[in-house]
Amino acid sequence: MEPEAGxxxxxxxxxxxxxxxxxxxxxRYPITPVGLHYLLIHYDIPVVDEPSWRLEIGGxxxxxxxxxxxxxxxxxxxSVAATFECAGNGRALLRPRPISQPWLxxxxxxxxxxxxxxxxxxxxxxxxxxxxxxxxxxLDRGLEGGEEQQYRRSLPIDEAMGQDALLAYELNxxxxxxxxxxxxxxxxxxWYGMANVKWLRAxxxxxxxxxxxxxxxxxxxxxxDDDPGVPVTRIAPRALMVPPGIPDFMTRRRFVxxxxxxxxxxxxxxxxxxxxxxxxxxxGATWDAASLDPGAADHRWQWQGWTYDWQxxxxxxxxxxxxxxxxxxxxxPLEASWNAGGYAxxxxxxxxxxxxxxxx
Amino acid sequence: MEPEAGxxxxxxxxxxxxxxxxxxxxxRYPITPVGLHYLLIHYDIPVVDEPSWRLEIGGxxxxxxxxxxxxxxxxxxxSVAATFECAGNGRALLRPRPISQPWLxxxxxxxxxxxxxxxxxxxxxxxxxxxxxxxxxxLDRGLEGGEEQQYRRSLPIDEAMGQDALLAYELNxxxxxxxxxxxxxxxxxxWYGMANVKWLRAxxxxxxxxxxxxxxxxxxxxxxDDDPGVPVTRIAPRALMVPPGIPDFMTRRRFVxxxxxxxxxxxxxxxxxxxxxxxxxxxGATWDAASLDPGAADHRWQWQGWTYDWQxxxxxxxxxxxxxxxxxxxxxPLEASWNAGGYAxxxxxxxxxxxxxxxx
Numbered sequence: 237m238e239p240e241a242g243x244x245x246x247x248x249x250x251x252x253x254x255x256x257x258x259x260x261x262x263x264r265y266p267i268t269p270v271g272l273h274y275l276l277i278h279y280d281i282p283v284v285d286e287p288s289w290r291l292e293i294g295g296x297x298x299x300x301x302x303x304x305x306x307x308x309x310x311x312x313x314x315s316v317a318a319t320f321e322c323a324g325n326g327r328a329l330l331r332p333r334p335i336s337q338p339w340l341x342x343x344x345x346x347x348x349x350x351x352x353x354x355x356x357x358x359x360x361x362x363x364x365x366x367x368x369x370x371x372x373x374x375l376d377r378g379l380e381g382g383e384e385q386q387y388r389r390s391l392p393i394d395e396a397m398g399q400d401a402l403l404a405y406e407l408n409x410x411x412x413x414x415x416x417x418x419x420x421x422x423x424x425x426x427w428y429g430m431a432n433v434k435w436l437r438a439x440x441x442x443x444x445x446x447x448x449x450x451x452x453x454x455x456x457x458x459x460x461d462d463d464p465g466v467p468v469t470r471i472a473p474r475a476l477m478v479p480p481g482i483p484d485f486m487t488r489r490r491f492v493x494x495x496x497x498x499x500x501x502x503x504x505x506x507x508x509x510x511x512x513x514x515x516x517x518x519x520g521a522t523w524d525a526a527s528l529d530p531g532a533a534d535h536r537w538q539w540q541g542w543t544y545d546w547q548x549x550x551x552x553x554x555x556x557x558x559x560x561x562x563x564x565x566x567x568x569p570l571e572a573s574w575n576a577g578g579y580a581x582x583x584x585x586x587x588x589x590x591x592x593x594x595x596x
Numbered sequence: 597m598e599p600e601a602g603x604x605x606x607x608x609x610x611x612x613x614x615x616x617x618x619x620x621x622x623x624r625y626p627i628t629p630v631g632l633h634y635l636l637i638h639y640d641i642p643v644v645d646e647p648s649w650r651l652e653i654g655g656x657x658x659x660x661x662x663x664x665x666x667x668x669x670x671x672x673x674x675s676v677a678a679t680f681e682c683a684g685n686g687r688a689l690l691r692p693r694p695i696s697q698p699w700l701x702x703x704x705x706x707x708x709x710x711x712x713x714x715x716x717x718x719x720x721x722x723x724x725x726x727x728x729x730x731x732x733x734x735l736d737r738g739l740e741g742g743e744e745q746q747y748r749r750s751l752p753i754d755e756a757m758g759q760d761a762l763l764a765y766e767l768n769x770x771x772x773x774x775x776x777x778x779x780x781x782x783x784x785x786x787w788y789g790m791a792n793v794k795w796l797r798a799x800x801x802x803x804x805x806x807x808x809x810x811x812x813x814x815x816x817x818x819x820x821d822d823d824p825g826v827p828v829t830r831i832a833p834r835a836l837m838v839p840p841g842i843p844d845f846m847t848r849r850r851f852v853x854x855x856x857x858x859x860x861x862x863x864x865x866x867x868x869x870x871x872x873x874x875x876x877x878x879x880g881a882t883w884d885a886a887s888l889d890p891g892a893a894d895h896r897w898q899w900q901g902w903t904y905d906w907q908x909x910x911x912x913x914x915x916x917x918x919x920x921x922x923x924x925x926x927x928x929p930l931e932a933s934w935n936a937g938g939y940a941x942x943x944x945x946x947x948x949x950x951x952x953x954x955x956x
Contacts (some may be wrong), residue, residue: 256616
């Protein structure tokens with residue numbers, strides 16, 4: 237589909253009324269409450285009958301498995317607080333705008349996921365030497381790019397056997413809600429959301445490279461539809477702030493009292509811990525370091541809190557920005573670099589603020 | 597703001613990425629799971645410190661009250677399953693399109709609300725004779741129509757003393773989530789969503805007509821911005837179906853096997869019980885009655901389930917519609933009647949379906 241220079245189309249609106257971002261004031265919570273966490277659902281949310289549900293593990297394994305939810309729950313449990321972000325976050329800010337779910341910057345959230353380490357299940361299935369990829373299939377079904385499919389993604393075997401990938405059956409201490417993949421989903425901390433396959437029904441080990449739609453056609457950085465491109469994998473660094481003061485209903489412009497505001501937000505990266513968050517009050521011309529919350533985040537994959545006391549020089553119009561840098565040296569750009577799928581636009585957040593006399 | 601004949605504006609998109617509808621496949625649940633229920637938040641979701649929170653009841657009462665959450669919970673509790681719908685549902689289908697939250701038809705959901713009957717608290721406060729209105733103030737604050745405000749709405753005293761209005765502190769058996777009004781919200785079954793004031797902090801009885809923004813300027817049926825109009829109150833009837841078959845990701849067009857499909861959905865009205873749901877497979881030219889679920893809904897204010905076995909005459913393109921009629925004789929129109937705020941557009945749902953050979 238051709239990218240669009242004009243305003244939002246009816247197809248994009250249909251997606252935007254179904255899928256939703258995290259309202260940015262919810263960045264105040266270290267763990268995002270259920271219902272505030274962003275959602276991107278490719279097809280429909282399936283209704284799953286738990287008693288008859290099984291997770292099938294097969295392909296190049298010596299001991300194929302068929303596990304009920306109770307059997308999965310009987311295996312050793314692990315938890316991870318992980319920040320998820322949709323690969324398409326920032327898409328609707330690109331010019332021209334690739335046509336798909338039209339995210340601005342709010343497609344992020346952090347969950348406390350609990351389940352069984354993926355490695356535990358793969359070891360139980362006795363993966364054969366020479367297995368290269370692990371293919372995960374969800375129960376959700378639809379058409380995409382003209383191809384009928386169940387949602388299906390592969391991970392390289394090394395990522396799947398790494399220590400953090402999880403078959404999760406709980407979110408924030410409760411069974412998964414339907415929209416987050418009940419009864420079981422894959423969680424791959426540090427990767428963009430497309431890796432976290434929901435409503436899992438099957439895991440297949442394969443010795444051949446996997447060529448399915450969601451790996452080979454979708455979720456690639458391409459300069460054009462003809463470019464084979466490279467896969468979208470880990471989350472690029474991003475900082476977001478809670479928009480300060482109070483909003484205008486329609487424009488979402490913020491109104492802040494002349495005394496200023498304590499800015500607060502979160503920052504994350506799939507490539508390394510956050511080592512710097514900076515704030516600009518002049519649209520990115522000059523920057524000042526924010527304070528990272530004392531102590532690291534509880535977990536490597538959880539976003540890092542930050543604060544910044546902003547004292548505006550006077551009443552007037554400001555453009556607040558924030559940006560993050562991770563330990564691998566990746567820093568958010570001021571301007572987006574364009575790609576045909578509209579992925580990973582982590583250009584800095586810009587918040588329009590009016591500073592005025594009074595209580596704000 | 598002028599209505600818009602073109603595509604969705606950036607202001608509307610900002611609202612659509614924050615607020616979200618119920619994905620229509622979730623009409624399968626008689627009680628909408630938290631996180632799937634629609635949300636419309638005027639300003640920001642406030643963070644409420646429960647220990648210091650109080651509900652103040654004052655104005656024309658003989659015994660002003662200041663109640664903690666524990667004190668409210670100690671009063672006799674009641675529950676009601678109530679279907680909520682945003683007054684702006686259907687707005688983005690109007691031509692020209694009034695500019696605000698751009699709902700299609702998904703701004704609906706049903707919750708199991710539990711709390712204290714509003715009447716119980718008003719009786720405890722000893723409302724004075726001559727009180728005409730009850731004014732409810734939330735903790736959320738912002739600008740709207742150029743006016744700074746906390747969200748505030750009034751109800752006529754008779755509605756407030758009626759048997760179903762509730763001060764709710766639980767949704768679906770759990771404390772209210774932040775986005776649904778923690779710690780306490782008003783629930784006015786049968787009325788559009790704007791009546792259900794969230795994050796309640798004060799209730800004031802008044803002997804004078806209330807003239808605040810959300811009653812006098814917003815939420816009125818007006819032919820133009822100059823028309824004083826009439827208030828938006830109860831929910832007009834509507835039926836929605838779960839879109840059958842499987843979707844295309846981008847267009848949401850549905851694909852159904854040639855054998856047909858069992859259509860299912862829900863219908864509701866704030867004016868009376870649903871007494872008829874009809875289905876059309878030809879865009880509304882001809883209609884056939886659906887089956888209402890055996891027995892009424894558990895509660896007067898809960899949507900009513902319905903089913904219809906659809907046997908298409910052959911492969912091809914169809915436009916499925918459904919419409920409801922309530923016991924007061926109100927029936928959904930084929931075409932919307934326009935108003936400047938874009939309220940209560942309950943024209944029939946239209947679902948584009950391709951019937952094809954194979955399993956669908």
